[in-house]
Amino acid sequence: MHRFLIGLVLCACSVMHTAWAHMPEDSALLMPRPFQNWKTLETDHFRINYRDRHLPFAQRMAAVAEKVYAKQTPRLQWEPESKTEVVIIDSYDGSNGGATVLPFNRFFIFMNAPVEGELLDNSPWIEQVFTHEFVHILHLDQSAGGQTTLRNIFGRFFFAFPQIFSPAWVSEGIAVYEETDADKQFGRGQSAFYDAMMRAEYQKGFRSFSQLSYQGYWGTDWPSGQVYLYGYYFYEFLSAQYGEEKAFEYLRNWNSNIIPWRMQSRAYQVFGLNAEALWQQYQAYLENKFEQQMARLPVVDYEPVVEGGRVNANPVWMADGRFYYYREDGRHHPSLQVIDADGNDSKVTDVLEYQHIDVHP
Incomplete structure (x- = not known):
């Protein structure tokens, strides 16, 4: 547990390969609260850290973990020297995860399963995200020759x-x-x-x-x-x-x-x-x-309704011809936009990262 708490403190300071889209803007949402009631479920190659109320989820993850390990380590021809730390987080209603190898191998997984977008297929969510994040560990942890000597x-x-x-x-x-x-x-x-x-x-x-x-x-x-x-x-x-x-x-x-x-x-x-x-x-x-x-x-034959931007999503149409949508262009703050019946596009308000919206007349 001591090693786990150190990892929580250092999490914000180390190199993080975030593996899935739309991370929350408030980075505090990614940080587990170290003084909550945390438990650790150990398998042969992982230490799965979870809040006590999430034991069933941790048990399902443990069942997947060793299966993923047995499949992926021979494919990438690498086995970590010590157990990989896994943190289960429920502070954000996104479907995501992230991995780092510094200062030791660990990754986090949000509990929320995807409900739309590119992650929504028929894959079992825990197995898919666990595989993705553990492959990051197996890839980024590798070294040989002089680099191994330095390490x-x-x-x-x-x-x-x-x-x-x-x-x-x-x-x-x-x-x-x-x-x-x-x-x-x-x-x-x-x-x-x-x-x-x-x-x-x-x-x-x-x-x-x-x-x-x-x-x-x-x-x-x-x-x-x-x-x-x-x-x-x-x-x-x-x-x-x-x-x-x-x-x-x-x-x-x-x-x-x-x-x-x-x-x-x-x-x-x-x-x-x-x-x-x-x-x-x-x-x-x-x-x-x-x-x-x-x-x-x-x-x-089609005509674009919205031009530009890397994410234009979640449109909601109104009876008078207006519609609202979420916009993110990578240059400005994400925003809620409205297009009126004449096609004029204007910002309603800034928002914090990806939002599901509903509009009431």
Whole structure:
């Protein structure tokens, strides 16, 4: 319990790979209150920390945890040295999670299951989110050669974890790829929603290697979470073009990397191509895949109601022709907007992150 409480205090100070969209703006919602009545349920490889009233949820998670461990550790060829800390949080009604390897391996999961959007498929929520977050741990915790030596001498300090310098599309892509099981129809990678978003990208023109590598997690235009979308299809491409083992070799290639962000050597050492050339092959793969999909779909004539923004969601129409919606463009504060019957768009008020709304005349 002492180690767990230290982790709660350090949570805000360490590198955090948040794995799912729409985190709350008030970061205090992510922080468990350390003086509440916390319990710990231990399995062979995890310590699941929960408030006493959430024991049934923790037990269901424990049943999933070791199954995920047995599946994912051989696939990523990595086993953490100690048990991974897992924190169950009920302070926010979002469907989300986040993982970090500093100062030790841990991740949190919000209890709330998704009710809409890209996470809403028929996957068991606990298994899907647990897989995604634990894959982050298995990826970001890896090291080899000189980096492992540094870690053995100096401990778990920032520069002894070469994988945390991966672009977001690399780390999120492998997590979405591993959460996806096409045979069971689990995960975002097999969803119609992901295909639809990438078809929209096909129509606009696919993003370049530099755009994805330097934009960060969210960007400023739709679709939100492009690093998840492009990252998943990148690993699908590698597996289809070169075989899945080569895809994992590409991931492991940074384990002994001392100089951060060397994407060119990462691609060249595994595939004999520089990063841009590999990305061009990836774009050609996407072009072929989604050109075929588009050819099978009917041509639909439509007119956009709202232009721009990375999230325009949850519209509510009124009898007089007005409608309200949530808007987030990555540049300004999220807001509640209204469009009148003449098409004039104006802000009603700022809001705190993603909101479900209802309107009463």
